[in-house]
Amino acid sequence: MEITAPGGDLEKTKYAILYGADGVYCGYKQFGLRAAAGNLNKDELQEAISFAHSHGSRLYLTLNAYLRNEDFAQLPDFIHWLDGTDIDAVIVSDPGIFSTVREHSSIPIHISTQANITSLYAAKFWYELGAKRIVPARELSFKEILAIKEALPDLEIECFIHGAMCVAYSGRCLLSAYLNKRSANSGACTQPCRWNWALTEEQRPGQYFPVDEDQYGSYILSSKDLCLLDKMPEMVSSGIHAGKIEGRMKSIYYVAQITRIYKAAKQADPSDTKLWAKLNKELLMVSHRPYWQGFYDFDHSSAGIVEASQSPAYTSESQYCGKVIAHQEGMLYFDAFHKINVGDTIQVIFPDMANDFSLKLDKIFDDDKQEVTQTKPNYRYAIETHNMANMNYEGALIRTCQNS
Numbered sequence: 001m002e003i004t005a006p007g008g009d010l011e012k013t014k015y016a017i018l019y020g021a022d023g024v025y026c027g028y029k030q031f032g033l034r035a036a037a038g039n040l041n042k043d044e045l046q047e048a049i050s051f052a053h054s055h056g057s058r059l060y061l062t063l064n065a066y067l068r069n070e071d072f073a074q075l076p077d078f079i080h081w082l083d084g085t086d087i088d089a090v091i092v093s094d095p096g097i098f099s100t101v102r103e104h105s106s107i108p109i110h111i112s113t114q115a116n117i118t119s120l121y122a123a124k125f126w127y128e129l130g131a132k133r134i135v136p137a138r139e140l141s142f143k144e145i146l147a148i149k150e151a152l153p154d155l156e157i158e159c160f161i162h163g164a165m166c167v168a169y170s171g172r173c174l175l176s177a178y179l180n181k182r183s184a185n186s187g188a189c190t191q192p193c194r195w196n197w198a199l200t201e202e203q204r205p206g207q208y209f210p211v212d213e214d215q216y217g218s219y220i221l222s223s224k225d226l227c228l229l230d231k232m233p234e235m236v237s238s239g240i241h242a243g244k245i246e247g248r249m250k251s252i253y254y255v256a257q258i259t260r261i262y263k264a265a266k267q268a269d270p271s272d273t274k275l276w277a278k279l280n281k282e283l284l285m286v287s288h289r290p291y292w293q294g295f296y297d298f299d300h301s302s303a304g305i306v307e308a309s310q311s312p313a314y315t316s317e318s319q320y321c322g323k324v325i326a327h328q329e330g331m332l333y334f335d336a337f338h339k340i341n342v343g344d345t346i347q348v349i350f351p352d353m354a355n356d357f358s359l360k361l362d363k364i365f366d367d368d369k370q371e372v373t374q375t376k377p378n379y380r381y382a383i384e385t386h387n388m389a390n391m392n393y394e395g396a397l398i399r400t401c402q403n404s
Contacts, residue, residue, distance in 0.1 A: 002242035005259040010044045018395035019256040020263030023058040031063045058088040064112040079104040108132040127155045141297040156241040163246025165223035227291035232265040253320035285318040324396035330386040336375035
């Protein structure tokens with residue numbers, strides 16, 4: 001099963017690939033559903049494609065916004081240009097974009113979850129039009145997805161396996177457009193579902209009644225995060241073609257960490273309880289809401305409803321502190337994103353978890369090779385790692401952990 005990871009900007013795309021993604025999806029400056037994701041221009045997109053292919057990965061471009069009439073003016077020329085690259089596929093939801101891609105290129109097409117494919121008949125519709133892969137609606141159970149796969153064995157199926165969930169049907173939400181004049185279906189969602197909502201009664205204006213309250217308030221529209229780690233053996237054995245990680249708006253650390261976890265899970269022996277315990281522990285090292293298994297209904301015990309997270313807060317058992325820039329003559333150079341003090345213990349993490357190591361900091365040097373007692377965000381520093389000189393530090397990241 002392919003592990004498909006989010007890209008975002010060029011740097012994040014490269015980290016996803018370094019940390020084991022079999023495929024990466026990212027966006028262009030237009031036509032996608034994540035307008036604020038640091039999307040790629042043409043030069044960056046070409047570089048991302050080359051980087052992916054040189055590392056044995058595939059690159060998919062999201063053209064999954066729902067366009068207005070005026071938005072189509074520039075699309076054919078872009079598709080002509082894209083057809084001259086080695087892009088592996090485009091991801092679409094709008095039938096108008098689908099037909100434009102078919103008319104002006106030979107690029108393989110994947111159908112986005114935004115197209116809300118909820119039945120075999122809808123899947124067959126897209127397959128007969130020429131779609132290579134579909135991402136079914138997130139409302140489907142695993143049983144329903146497998147029924148589509150059995151009936152259409154030549155149609156690739158990609159399922160979400162991890163990440164934030166939208167409260168709206170197939171992610172097609174109108175809240176942001178109505179409240180903030182920024183359309184989620186055009187790529188500009190402001191996530192009002194994460195706000196503190198309450199119930200009001202017509203005859204009692206100004207009185208707010210939380211539906212389910214804790215110390216933070218009531219967050220009845222804010223879904224828990226999807227997590228199918230423990231179901232990966234079942235997903236892999238089912239023959240599902242790809243497992244998709246959400247997160248183009250998340251940090252490099254999030255993308256790298258979640259990608260390497262699911263990459264390891266894909267290859268893991270289901271009976272290796274020690275490894276599975278480690279992978280589950282690593283899941284807690286990224287910022288997340290409470291986890292749940294979405295609508296997959298693996299035990300066939302319920303139809304599935306959106307489970308709301310009753311807190312606005314994310315939790316994490318680690319702090320992303322920096323990325324490694326170079327390792328020379330026993331010194332590790334890194335760009336700091338969070339404060340680290342002399343005396344702290346850091347963890348340096350790698351695409352292969354077996355290479356991770358912890359290090360207590362006796363000294364920190366600034367860019368002028370002067371000793372300092374702590375780091376400041378957005379500056380470069382160096383630390384001594386004499387006994388770890390023979391490792392490949394490409395893509396390595398630095399974090400601190402609560403239990404370190």
